[in-house]
Amino acid sequence: MEEIDENKIRKNLKIDAKGVGIASGAAEMFIENVMKELKKFLKSREIITEKDLNRFLVRELKKYNADLAYVYENRDKII
Amino acid sequence: MCYNLNMNIFASLGIVILAMLIMGSLQLTPGVFALFYHYTLGKFSKSKASYLSLFFILGTEIISACLFLFSYYLTYVFFLGKFRPEHTVFAWIAVGVLIALSIGSFFFYFRWEKGTKLFVARSFAKALDDYARNIKTRSDAFALGAFASTCEIIFTLPLYIITAVEIIEMSCENYTSDFLTIIYILTAAVPLFVVRWLFKSGRNLADIQKTRAKDKNFTRLILGFSYLMIAILIICFKINGY
Amino acid sequence: MGRKYDFEYIIVGSGPAGTTAAKNLAKAKKRVALIEGRVFGGTNINTRDIPYATALNFSHTYHKVNSLPEFKNQDLGFSLPTAVMHQEKVVAESRKINKKSCEEAGVICLSGHANFIDQHTIAIGSKKLTAANFILATGSRTRTSMIAGTETVDYLTPETAVKIRKLPKVILVVGGGATGCEVATYFAELGTKVIIMEAARRILPREDKEVSAIVSDYLTKRLGAMVLPGYKVVALEKTKATKRVIFKCGNSEKAIRVDTIVLATGSEPRLDYGLENAGVKYNESGIIVNKFFVTSAKNIYAIGDAIGGESSTARSEYEAALLTSNLIHKAKNQASYKGFVREVNTTLGVATVGVNESDLIKRKLKYKKAIVSLNEIMAGKIYHDESGFVKILADPRGRVVGATVVSPNAGLMAEEIATFVRHNLGVLELASVPRSANEYSYAIKLAAKKLLRKK
Numbered sequence: 001m002e003e004i005d006e007n008k009i010r011k012n013l014k015i016d017a018k019g020v021g022i023a024s025g026a027a028e029m030f031i032e033n034v035m036k037e038l039k040k041f042l043k044s045r046e047i048i049t050e051k052d053l054n055r056f057l058v059r060e061l062k063k064y065n066a067d068l069a070y071v072y073e074n075r076d077k078i079i
Numbered sequence: 080m081c082y083n084l085n086m087n088i089f090a091s092l093g094i095v096i097l098a099m100l101i102m103g104s105l106q107l108t109p110g111v112f113a114l115f116y117h118y119t120l121g122k123f124s125k126s127k128a129s130y131l132s133l134f135f136i137l138g139t140e141i142i143s144a145c146l147f148l149f150s151y152y153l154t155y156v157f158f159l160g161k162f163r164p165e166h167t168v169f170a171w172i173a174v175g176v177l178i179a180l181s182i183g184s185f186f187f188y189f190r191w192e193k194g195t196k197l198f199v200a201r202s203f204a205k206a207l208d209d210y211a212r213n214i215k216t217r218s219d220a221f222a223l224g225a226f227a228s229t230c231e232i233i234f235t236l237p238l239y240i241i242t243a244v245e246i247i248e249m250s251c252e253n254y255t256s257d258f259l260t261i262i263y264i265l266t267a268a269v270p271l272f273v274v275r276w277l278f279k280s281g282r283n284l285a286d287i288q289k290t291r292a293k294d295k296n297f298t299r300l301i302l303g304f305s306y307l308m309i310a311i312l313i314i315c316f317k318i319n320g321y
Numbered sequence: 322m323g324r325k326y327d328f329e330y331i332i333v334g335s336g337p338a339g340t341t342a343a344k345n346l347a348k349a350k351k352r353v354a355l356i357e358g359r360v361f362g363g364t365n366i367n368t369r370d371i372p373y374a375t376a377l378n379f380s381h382t383y384h385k386v387n388s389l390p391e392f393k394n395q396d397l398g399f400s401l402p403t404a405v406m407h408q409e410k411v412v413a414e415s416r417k418i419n420k421k422s423c424e425e426a427g428v429i430c431l432s433g434h435a436n437f438i439d440q441h442t443i444a445i446g447s448k449k450l451t452a453a454n455f456i457l458a459t460g461s462r463t464r465t466s467m468i469a470g471t472e473t474v475d476y477l478t479p480e481t482a483v484k485i486r487k488l489p490k491v492i493l494v495v496g497g498g499a500t501g502c503e504v505a506t507y508f509a510e511l512g513t514k515v516i517i518m519e520a521a522r523r524i525l526p527r528e529d530k531e532v533s534a535i536v537s538d539y540l541t542k543r544l545g546a547m548v549l550p551g552y553k554v555v556a557l558e559k560t561k562a563t564k565r566v567i568f569k570c571g572n573s574e575k576a577i578r579v580d581t582i583v584l585a586t587g588s589e590p591r592l593d594y595g596l597e598n599a600g601v602k603y604n605e606s607g608i609i610v611n612k613f614f615v616t617s618a619k620n621i622y623a624i625g626d627a628i629g630g631e632s633s634t635a636r637s638e639y640e641a642a643l644l645t646s647n648l649i650h651k652a653k654n655q656a657s658y659k660g661f662v663r664e665v666n667t668t669l670g671v672a673t674v675g676v677n678e679s680d681l682i683k684r685k686l687k688y689k690k691a692i693v694s695l696n697e698i699m700a701g702k703i704y705h706d707e708s709g710f711v712k713i714l715a716d717p718r719g720r721v722v723g724a725t726v727v728s729p730n731a732g733l734m735a736e737e738i739a740t741f742v743r744h745n746l747g748v749l750e751l752a753s754v755p756r757s758a759n760e761y762s763y764a765i766k767l768a769a770k771k772l773l774r775k776k
Contacts, residue, residue: 015121015212020283045436046447051597052436059593063472067285071117077194078288079110079204 004042004053010035013057013072020067030064090316091245095259097305097312098242099266104301105234106188106291107197108139109270111227113291115211115220116274117284129279131220136271138224143267146232147260150239155247170318176237177310184234184302195291199230228267234302241309328354330648331443331452333435333594336363337634338625339458340423341641347427349649354452355423356445358434358594362416364460364626365634368480371415375408376483377507377666384510384544384668389705401511402486409484437595440618454620454648457601457608458641461588461626468495468586470557474564476582479504488513489581493566495554497524499665501585502536506667509544516579517546518568520553525665528725529678531710532671535727539669539708557582590627612655614644622648635661660743662735669708670731675723675742678714688722689715691771693764695728700761704729711764713738715772719747728761738765748772 010031017027034057041056042048054073061069112135119128158166183198190196197204207227214220228235242263250256277287330346332339335357343355360367379399387397423430433445442451463478465471477485479500490513494505497519509515517524517540523533524540540546551570558565563578590607602609602617607629614622624644625637636658643656665671681688692712701707709728716722721741726734741751752769756762 012212015118017121019117019121020285021281045434045444047436047438047444047449049438049595049598052595055593055595055597062466067283070285071283071288074194074288074292075114075208076201076205077192077196078114078284078291079107079195079197079199079207 004048006035006038009038009057013061013068016071016075017065017068020065020071022065022068034060034064087316088249090312091249094245094309094312095242095263097309098238099263101238101302101305102143102235102263102266103269104298104305105231105270106195106298107199107231108224108227108267109274110195110197110291111207111211111223112136112139112271113274113284113287114208115214115223116278118212119214119220120278125279129275131214131217132271132275132278134217134220135224136268136275138221138226139228139271140224140264140268141221142225142228143235144264146236147239147243147264150236151243151247151260154240154243158244158247167318170313173237173241174310174313174318177241177306177313180234180237181303181306181310184306185299188234188302189295189299193292195288195295203230238309241313326441326451326453328352328429328450328452330354330454330456331356331435331450332456332458333443334363334458334460334625334627335361335419335423335430336458336460336625336637337365338460338627338637338641339363339456340419341638342456342458342624342645343423343428344426345642345645346648347423349645350427351649353427354429354431354450356431356433356435356443358432360416361430361432362412362419363458364462364480365637366415366419367412370634372408372412372480372483373503373666375411376404377503379404379407380507380510381668388543399511401488405484405486435594437599437601440599440620454622455599456641456644457616457621457623457627458625458637459591459594459627461590461632463584464587464589465584466589468554468557468584470559471584474557474559474582476557476564476584479583479585482583483507490514491516491579492581492583493518493577493579494583494585495566496585496587497521497548497550498527498585498587499525499663499671501583502540502665502667504583504585505540505546506544509540509546510668515540515544515546517548518552518554518566519548519550521550523550524548525671527663528665528671528673529712531712532725532727535708535710536665536667536669536671539667543708544668588626588632590629592627613647613653614640631663633661633663660739662732662739664732664735666732668729669706669727670729672726672731672735673723674735674739675721676714677723677725678712681714681723687717689717689772689775691768691775693768693771695761695764697767698761698763699759700763703759704761711768713748713751713765713768713772715748719749719772720745721748721751724765726765728764730761734762734765737762 013031014027017031018024037060038056058069058073061072115135116128116132119131187198210223214223246256246259274287329352332343332353332355335355339355343353347353365371383399386392420430431445436444438444438449442449482504488511492508492513492515494501494515494517497517501517502524505515505517523530524537525533537548541548553569554566555569556567558567560578563580564582565576565578566582567574567576592603596603599621600618601621608616608623608627610616610623610628614624616623622644624640626632640656643654646652647654660674663673678690690712692710695701695709696707706729711728711734712725713721714723721738723742724735724738728734748769752766752773756766
C-alpha cells in the first residue's frame with residue numbers, strides 16, 4: 001500500500017505530453033483538467049489499485065490526445 | 080574432407096548476412112532506445128535529445144564491437160584460424176543452440192500479450208524504463224545503450240561466435256574480412272538510426288510503437304527462420320561439406 | 322479445505338439481469354449479495370423501460386386524443402410537471418417492489434460502487450467482500466464519445482430527456498435509431514418542434530427499408546418533425562445563449578444553433594470497476610464471455626448489456642435465468658435468442674421478431690413473404706389509424722422465421738408471432754388462430770393466409 005503521488009503523476013504526464021509532441025501550453029491545460037478529475041476519482045474510491053489508476057488516466061487522456069493516451073496505456077508494453 | 084570452395088564462401092557469406100538480419104531485427108535495444116528518446120524529448124530540447132541519442136548508439140556499438148571482437152579472438156585461438164573436421168562436434172553444438180534460439184524466437188521472444196513485451200523479466204523491464212526516464216547526461220545515455228545491448232546477449236553471443244568463425248574462414252581463403260567485420264558490428268546500430276530518424280522526422284513514440292506492435296509477428300518469423308536457416312547452412316555446408 | 326468466502330455469489334448491478342440472477346440463486350439457498358452503485362433497480366426501473374413506458378404512454382395518449390376528429394377544434398392542455406411527477410411515483414414504486422422482492426427471496430442488498438481488488442475480492446468504499454463467484458450485470462449507458470465537445474456542452478440523454486419539466490420550443494435529437502425515434506416522438510407528440518439527425522442513409526437503419534420510410538413519413542407529416550438522414554453530428558460548441566451543433570452532410574460541414582440537444586447515439590457497457598484486477602478481459606463492445614457467459618476469469622460471469630449485443634430487458638432476464646439455471650443444476654445449456662421481440666415505441670409502433678427481410682437478403686437465404694397493409698382491415702377505420710403494415714416471413718418449408726409489424730399495437734402483435742418463431746411453428750398454425758376482425762391483429766391472420774396461398 002502506498003500513497004498516490006499526484007506530483008509524480010503530473011510530472012510524468014508532462015514529460016509524456018512533450019515527448020509526444022504536444023505544445024507545453026496545451027499540455028499544461030489539459031493535464032490540470034485531468035488532475036482535477038483525478039482528485040474527484042480518488043475521493044470517490046477508498047481502495048484503488050494501480051490498474052484502476054491507469055485505466056482512469058487513460059480514459060481521461062483519450063478525451064484530449066489519442067497518442068498521449070496510447071503511450072500512457074502501453075508504456076509497460078514496449079519492452 | 081573435401082570442401083567445395085566456392086559453395087563454402089557463399090555459405091559463409093549467407094550465414095553472415097542472415098546473422099546481420101537477425102541483429103537488425105532484435106527488439107530490446109530499439110525498444111529501450113525508443114523509450115529513452117521519448118523521455119529525453121519530454122525533458123530536454125530536440126537537439127539535446129538527438130545529441131544524447133548518439134551516445135546511446137555509441138554505447139550499443141561499443142558493446143557489440145567488444146562482444147564480436149572477443150568472439151573473434153576466442154574462435155581464432157580455439158580453431159587456430161580454420162575450422163577443421165575434428166571441430167565438427169562444436170558445429171553440432173552450434174546447430175543445437177541455433178535451433179533452440181529459433182524455437183525461442185518463435186515462442187518466447189515476444190510475450191503472448193498485447194504490445195511488444197519481450198522475454199525479459201518484468202521487474203527488469205521496469206528498471207530499464209526507470210533508468211531511461213532518468214537519463215540526464217551523455218554517460219547515462221552511453222551506459223543505457225551498453226546495458227541494453229548486453230541484455231540480449233543470449234540471442235546475440237551465439238551469433239557473434241558463429242559469424243566470427245565464418246569471417247575467419249573467409250579470411251583464410253584470402254577474402255577480406257575487415258569490411259565484413261565492420262559492417263557486421265555496425266548492423267546493430269541500423270535499427271537505432273532508423274528509430275532516431277523517425278523521431279527527428281516528426282513521428283512520436285505512439286506511431287513507432289504501433290508499427291512495432293503491428294509487425295510483431297513478422298519479426299518473430301524473421302528471427303525464427305533466420306536462426307533456422309543458419310543452422311541448415313551449417314549442417315549442409317560446414318558439417319556435411321556439400 | 323477450500324478458502325472461506327463471505328458469499329457464494331456476489332452480483333454487481335441491480336437491473337433486470339442482476340435481480341433475476343440474485344433471486345434465482347437465493348431461492349436455491351445460495352448465499353447471495355447484490356451490489357448496486359447508483360440507484361436500486363438499475364437502468365430498467367430508473368431511467369429506461371419504466372420511465373419511458375410511462376412518459377410515452379402519456380404522450381401517445383395526449384396525441385391520440387388531441388388528434389381525434391371529435392376533438393378537432395378543442396385545445397387540450399396538459400401539465401408536464403404533473404406527468405413527470407407521476408412518472409417518478411411509478412419509478413419509486415417499482416424500485417420499492419423490486420428491492421422488497423429481492424430481500425424477501427433472501428438476497429442481501431448492498432449499495433456502493435464495487436471495485437475488484439482481485440479475482441475473489443471486491444471493495445465497496447473501504448469495505449472488502451469476498452465471494453467464490455461473481456456475476457457482472459452492470460448494464461450500459463449512453464455513448465457520447467464519438468462527438469467532440471460533450472464535456473463542455475450541456476445535453477440531454479434519452480434517460481434525462483423524458484424527465485424535463487419544461488418543454489423546449491425546438492429540440493435536436495442526434496441519432497435516428499430506436500431510442501432517438503422514441504425521444505423524438507415523445508417531444509413531437511407534446512408539441513415541440515423536433516429535428517432528427519441520423520448519420521446513416523435512413524432512420525431506423527436496423528429495420529427494413531419500408532419501415533424506415535413509413536416511420537419517417539409519419540414523423541414528418543403527422544407529427545411535424547424534420548427528419549434528416551445522412552447528417553452526421555461531429556461536434557458541439559457552447560455559445561453565449563445557445564449551443565452550436567456542427568454536422569457533416571455529404572462532403573460539406575455546416576452548423577446550426579439549437580437550445581436543447583438530446584444525444585441518442587447508442588450505448589456502451591459500464592466497465593469501470595477494476596476488471597483488470599480480476600483478470601477479466603473486455604473490449605469496447607463489452608466483457609468477453611464464452612457461450613456459457615463465463616469470462617476470462619473462471620469464477621466470474623457476465624450477462625445483459627455488460628456483454629454488449631442488443632440492449633433489451635427481456636434478453637437480460639433470459640440470460641440471467643439461463644445462467645442461474647446452469648449454475649444451480651450444473652448444466653451446460655446455451656442461449657437461443659430466437660423469438661425475442663425488438664420494439665420501437667413510436668406513435669406508429671414498430672416491432673420485429675425473428676429475422677427481418679434485410680437479414681435474409683444479406684445471408685442469401687430463400688424465403689417467402691406476405692404484407693398486409695392496415696388499410697385492408699377494419700381496425701384502421703375504427704381506430705382512425707390506417708398507417709402501417711404486417712409483414713410475415715417464412716422459410717421454404719412454411720415455418721415462420723420472422724415478422725415485422727408497424728402498427729399502434731405492434732409490440733403485442735409481435736409477441737403473438739414470437740411464439741411461432743421460437744417454437745418453429747408453421748404459417749398454417751398461425752393462420753388458424755381465431756382473431757377478431759375488428760382488431761389490428763387480424764392483419765396477422767390475413768398475412769398468414771396470403772403466405773399459404775403462395776407456392
